[in-house]
Amino acid sequence: MLTEEARRAVGQLKKADIVIGIPSYNNARTIGHVVRAAQAGLAKYFPQLSSVIINSDGGSRDGTQEAVLKASIENPHLLLLNTPLLPVHRLSLPYHGIPGKGSAFRMIFAMARELGAKACAVVDADLRSITPEWVDLLVRPVLHAGYDFVAPYYHRHKYDGTITNSIVYPLTRALYGLRVRQPIGGDFGISRRLLMRYLERNDWETDVARYGIDIWMTTIAIAEGYQVCQSFLGAKLHDAKDPAADLTAMLQQVVGSVFTLMREYEHVWRKVEGSRPVDLFGFRFDVGLDPIPVNLERMTKALLTGYRELREIWSLALDRSNLEALAAVCRQAEQNPSGWRLADDLWARIVMDFACAHRRMPVERTHLLRSLTPLYLGRVASFVMETETMISSEVEDRIEQLCLAFEAAKTYLAARWDSTGKAVEAPTQPAPVEVKA
C-alpha cells in the first residue's frame, strides 16, 4: 500500500498527531495556497500537536509537487501565536495503483495509520477559498468532541454541485436518514477509528479508487453508525473542473458507488424512515459566490437525444409508468424548450429505478450508469429553469422539497427492490418523440 518513499518518510517522521492530506493532479496553480492555509491552520489551532501535511500526487506534470514543497507561510508573526510551535512537516509523494483521488486517499490514510495520527483531514488541491479555519473546523470535532467523521458544509452557487444536489444528497439522505448536505464535498475530517475501518476494507480497487471515494467514505461513516457531524466552511470556490475530464465517467463513478453501497447496506437503509439533521459546527455566514454559467439548450438537447437514442436501454431499467411519464416530459421539452419540467417525484423514481436495475443488471452496469447522463442533464436543466430567479435560500428550500420527494419514494424503492420482476417486460416503446437534429 505504501511506496518505498512513503515508508522512508514515515520512518523519519515516526509520529504525527494530525495528518492533513491533499490529493492532487496538476494543481500547481492552487495547491500552494492550500498547503499554506493548512500549515497556518495547524500552527494556529494545534501548535502543540505534531502534524504533517501529505500531498499524494497522481503524477502531475505541471510542477504540483514542487509547489507543495516550496509553499510556506510568508509572515508567521501575523498568526499571533503564544504557544510553543511544533514544526509542520510537508511531504509530497506519488501514490501507486489505479490513478484517482481514492488511491491518493488510500496512501494518505495508510501513512496516517503508520504515524499513529489521532485525526486526519483531507482537502482538495484545487480550493481557492480554503482558510486556516478549515483545518480547525475539520479536525477539532474529531479531537475534542468525539466525532468520527466531519463532513463539510459550504455555501455554493445554486448551480454548483449539481450531482450532489440532484442525486447524491437526496438519495443518501433518504437512504440512511442523515442530512449530510455535502456528502461528496471532498474536504473531510476523520478519526483514527474510522480511518482504520476504511483501510481494512477490500473495495479500494473499484470506483472508490477514483471519484467514488467521497460518497464511499460518507456512506460507510453513516451506515456503520460512526459519529457524524458537519462543519460550516464558508464558500467553496475551486478551479473549474478540467474540461477534458469526462462528466459521464464522474457521474458513473459517483452514482455507481452509491448504488453499490446500497446493496451492501440494504439492511441499514430498509430500517430507516425519514431523516434527521446532523450537528453543525462553525459560524454560518453569507458569502459572495462565483456565478456558474450553464448551457440550458445543450442540456435539454442531451435529454431529448438520450430519449431518442437510449430509450431501449432506459426501458430495461425504468418502470413502464415512469418511462411513459418521461416520454411526456420529453414531448413537453420538444414543444416548449424553455418551459418544461422534470418533476421531483418522477426524478426520484427514475433514480431509484436505476438503483434497482444496478442490482439486478438487465443491462451491463457500466452501460446503465453511463446512460444516466442525459437524464441527469435533463434534470439539471429543469432545475435551472425552475430556480433561475431564486435566491440561494429559496433554492435551498427547493432542494429540501426534492429531498422530501426522495424520502417519499423510498417505499417505492423498497417494493421495487424486492420484486425485480415488475420491471418492464420488453423494451416497450412509448409514443416516439420527434426530436429535431
Next chain:
Amino acid sequence: MIGTLREILQQSLHRLAATATAYVPPLLAALVIFAAAWLIATVVRAVFLRLTKTAWLDRFVVESGLSSLFGRSRPLETAPLVAGVIYWMILLVGLLTGLNAFNTALTTKMVEAVVFLLPKLVAAGLILLAGVWLAQYLARSTLIWAVNENLSHPRQLAMAVRVMVVFVSVVVAADHLNFARTVFLAAFLLVVGGLVLAGSIALGLSAHDALKRRFAEPVHASDGQEKPLWNHL
C-alpha cells in the same frame, strides 16, 4: 412363361424378405433406442430442473452481460437453458446410436461425420455467441458514448460497430469450420481495407483542420461552448 413369372415373383419376394430381415430389426432397434433416449432425456431434464441449483450460473450470466443479449428486464434463468441443452444432447446421442444400429456404410459415414463435426460446430457456435455478445456490448458502448459526446448519428455508429464485430466473428467461425474460407477472408480483407481507406480519406479531407486545432491547443485551453457542462459538478 408362367414359370418365369413365378420365379421373378419369388425372387422379388425373397429380396423383399431379405431386405426386411436385414433392415426391419435394425429399424426397430433404432426406434427403440431413440424412444429410450427420448425417455431418458425427458426424465433427466425433469430431474435436472427439479434438483439442480444454478444460482451461481445465473449470476455469472448476468454479471458477464450475457443475459443482456436476450434483451430481458428479468434476469435470465439458466436452469431451463442447461436442461434444454442436456435434453437435446441425449436425443442426439440416441439418434446417432440408433443410426449406428443399421451398420451400413452410409449410416457409419453419417455418424462419423456428425461425431467429427460436432466439436467444431460447438466451437464455432461459441465463437459466434461470443462475437454476438461482444458486438452487443461494443455497440451499446458506442451508442451511449456517441450520445453523451453529442455526436451525430449515434445509432448508425453503433450499428456499424455491431456489424463489424459480428462479421469478424462469422469469419472466424467459418474459418474454424473450413467453410468458404477464402471467400470470407477475402470479403473481410476487402471490408477492412475499404474502411481504413475511407477513414484515411475522410480524416485527410474533413478532419484536417479540426485535428490541427485539437493538437495545437494546450490541455486547459478548451474554453469553448462545452465548458458549462463541467462547471456544475
